[in-house]
Amino acid sequence: MSRSKIWTDIDLDAEGKICGYFRLPLAAHDKSGDDAGYSYEPIPVVTVRNGEGPRVLLMAGNHGNEYEGQILLMKLIRRLEPKDIRGQIIFLPAANAPAVRADARISPLDDGNLNRHFPGDPNGSPTAMIAHLIECEILPRVEYAFDFHSGSSSMEYTPCGAIARSDDPDRFNHSLSYLKAFGMPTSMIIENSTGGDGAMIGACRRAGVFHMSTELGGGSTVSLDNLTLAERGLERLLRHVGVLSGPNTAEPEPETRIVHRVPSRDYVYSDSTQTGLFEPLVKLGEAVADGQIVGRIHYTNAPWKAQEPVYSRSAGIVMCRRVPARTRLGDCVFALARDWQEPPSATERPAEDNYGGNHV
Known part of the structure; x- marks a missing residue:
């Protein structure tokens, strides 16, 4: 597969804490504007690495007007130092940077919904180029990808984590433990998720990367309660996968109610x-x-x-x-x-005709 045409000055494999940008070229798509010929769209990226250990991607801004996840990751970026981890955390707090800049669910450059554009195309639209960068350049570097969503401007969610149902019992139980560690009041299983090939979850499936997403509120605002729950949950989650080191200050895992969406x-x-x-x-x-x-x-x-x-x-x-x-x-x-219960067999699983609903 072709290499990404998005470039960066930072070394994603270097030790330490490095902050910078992926640079999405716009001139080839006639998207640079009358006053900005040959310009690029900056996509913020941070890597924190300390030796060998688990490798994790933390991502927000998949949809630009979902705020809790963006704030959650920005606060952690400023707080986290290499001594606090073992392994690596890659942060994409504004993954669909054009949509984040426009404060919109989709990109103003091409009306692209990033969470429907995977695996992307290095020669495609700006949104397809971002999807290709994530699937082909970033996911191969990590073992875990956690993608933080909220309800955008039209919906408000009860805070929850979400994983896809897997036919592999060991892999599914491994993923189920993320929901319990993240510990939102409600956790969601997405049944029969093969329809999500164009979403981040499909990209992770193809890359063999463990995945969890969230819904953390929404409605064009930021919920203090939901953000606090997510901060505590993220610390538990990162300790659960082994990337955080040092004294454990996280609260114990609370009970979570596990559900699945109706059709x-x-x-x-x-x-x-x-x-x-x-x-x-x-x-x-x-x-x-x-x-x-x-x-x-x-x-x-x-x-x-x-x-x-x-x-x-x-x-x-x-x-x-x-x-x-x-x-x-x-x-x-x-x-x-x-309420979700383990189906007795694959043939008896409930139908899921709307993979991903608004986001996941």
């Missing part, structure tokens, strides 16, 4: 033919029943009109909710999950 057809949608304001009647983490009224839609253009109830079409646990109150026909207002 997308069983999410809760607005079926109203008119746009209105959505009033939620349930909260994140609550259980709902099939047929339960979980919200109402109010019509500002006809305030005397009766509110319209929104019904759950399935039993489950509310994992995320729509944030903008303005809602129209087809908008997902709640995504649901159910």
Whole structure:
């Protein structure tokens, strides 16, 4: 496979702590602009290395307007020194740097969703070039990749870690231990995830790299509670894989509720033919029943009109909710999950027709 055309001045294999940039060339894509011919897009990268040991990629900004993960990694970058680890941690806190700069889910350069562009293309669009860099230049250097997401601007999630279901019991149990170490209130198993070949999880599968992702809130804001949970969880996780050294100050692993998503057809949608304001009647983490009224839609253009109830079409646990109150026909207002149990056989696993949902 061709080498990446993204270049850098830093040595990813060097000892110590090194901060710099990957440089994404823009001129070849006619994306440098009228006032910046032959320019590049800087993608921040940090490597912290101390001898032999586990090798870990920590990544955020896969979608540019998901903030908790970006802050989480920036704080750790400033705090961590080589003496604190054994092995190596590579940080990509703004992986889709054009989207981060634009404060958008997707890249303004090519409307590219990085988490759908793997394995990428060294001669492709800017987003495809970034995906190729990650899959072909970075993942071969690591054993673990942890990718931090939130709910973007349209959804808010209950904080959770997520892994894919694997047919290899040993590999799956190994990954399951990450969820328990990360220790969010809820953890999610993604069933039948072969549809995610274009996502980071597909790249890790091809590279033989262990993977975990997250949903840490969202709604165009930063939750102090969720960020605190994630900071504590990340310290436990890095100790669990053996890359952190020194005194263990992490809190013990809390209990986590393990769930799997229901198929997308069983999410809760607005079926109203008119746009209105959505009033939620349930909260994140609550259980709902099939047929339960979980919200109402109010019509500002006809305030005397009766509110319209929104019904759950399935039993489950509310994992995320729509944030903008303005809602129209087809908008997902709640995504649901159910408690996960080990399926007896591959033929009896639940169908998963919406790999990755909003992010993972």
